[in-house]
Amino acid sequence: MSGIEIRLAEPTDMDFVTSLSPRLANVPGPAWHTIEAMEGFQDRYMSSTFAATALEGSRTLIAWSPDGRRLGYIHMRPGKDGVTDEPCGYVSLLALGKEAEGSGVARLLMAEAETWARGCGYRFLSLDVYADNKRAIDFYTSGGFKPETIRLVKPL
Incomplete structure (x- = not known):
């Protein structure tokens, strides 16, 4: 898709952002959690992420098609490195509408996240x-991300 614009999200974009919650909840996750549990988690996570008290320095960007359709979004926030405790950027949410999958929108949004993180000095x-x-x-590793830790869980 050419001509895609990336803009800061506005309050009127929240309907679009929350409309993608079911897509995020339906990604392959732990087999021991039901879809209802995943949906509940996603709804709670999104509510806290986009609350009025959200972390200062957070940013949500929306990808728009040339004809004015919202295609996806990314939310970045300040975080801390798990080893050094130094400030770093954290991508807390990335979601696309189904029609945007495979179109390069996610790569554009991730490039914006990297630009944001560098601009913050992370x-x-x-x-x-x-x-x-x-x-x-596969998507993230192709973009240069590498595993740092692996959390193991044993259902009892």
């Missing part, structure tokens, strides 16, 4: 992804 940009979400892992 040495790192981090994110979390479910271990079962191979498509996302």
Whole structure:
């Protein structure tokens, strides 16, 4: 897709952002969690992420098609490196509408996140992804991300 614009999200974009919650909840996740649990988690996470008290320095960007359709969004916020405790950038959410998958929109949004992180003076940009979400892992590793830790869980 050519001609895609990336803009700061406005309050009127929140309907679009929240409309993608079911897509985020349906990514391959741990087999021991039901879809209802994943949906509940995603709704709670999004509510806290976009609350009026959200972390200072956070930024949400929306990708727009040339004909004015919203295609996806990314939310970045300040974080801390797990080893050095130094400030770093953190991608807390990246979601696309189905029609934008495979179009390069996610790469454009990630490039904006890297620009944001560099502009903040961060040495790192981090994110979390479910271990079962191979498509996302492949996408992020192709963009230069490397695993740092692996959290193991044993259902009892």
